[in-house]
Amino acid sequence: MRLLLAFALLVPAPLFAQSGLPPAEYAYRQLPDPRQEREAKALMETLRCLVCQGQSIADSDAEMAGDMRALVRQRIAGGERPEDIRRWLIQRYGNWVSYDPPIEPVTWPLWAAPILLLALGAWLARGRFRRRRQ
DSSP: OHHHHHHHHHTTGGGGOSOOOOOOTTSSSOOSSHHHHHHHHHHHTTBBOTTTSSSBTTTOOOHHHHHHHHHHHHHHHTTOOHHHHHHHHHHHHOGGGBSSOOOOGGGHHHHHHHHHHHHHHHHHHHHHHHHHHO
């Protein structure tokens, strides 16, 4: 009975995940200056949505992505350079927010793995082809 009650209480929990607040001013509205909007759009396409994780903040409909879009647009409208905004977001959310994380000692295995796997595959294929010729 307790399990059923706990399940009944947890099922509607995702319904309360949305805040119900109106979106930020520039979440879905472009900047009036086309040059600034191009800069903002280019930056937004290089930043990962922290909720969706597979989409950029430019493509995501998540509430947090909208907030991040608004933040990028407001800062660009305020005169900040896209590189400075990117640096600030990386400092705040970590390297995960960037689709182009820096190469650091902790990420070397991630960068080296494809090369090592290709080399291993070539070595195995070479051995297979060599046995067939004999």
